[in-house]
Amino acid sequence: MITVNREEIESKRLEMMEVAKVHGFTSEKTIKCSQELDILLNHYNNLILIETRKYGNS
Template identity: 60%
Template sequence: MLKKQLLTQIELKRTELIEIAMKHGFSSSSAIICSQELDVLLNKYNEMILKNEFRSFRSTKEQWNI
């Protein structure tokens, strides 16, 4: 999944969560499920960012023979 697609999904899920929480409350089962789905998307995004940073670090390390 591309970074841009993932960010779009995150924003859509965040909007959905806000709407659900405003209608049913933050502790409703539907808000909790939506929040967990948002957590999964955020974790995927963080994993993607960390992998890219590691690749960049590794490339720089190899470039400087460290």
């Protein structure tokens, strides 16, 4: 089972911003961090969607 928490997402976001400051926003390193962040966000959103469907909107 995939688990992702907000702290992981925030940590990856901060890492990406630091990499971008050093290497630029279009560097391969920054893009790789951005893609990793995208994966975390997609997993998190999928987990929220599953929980919403499981327990309803209330």
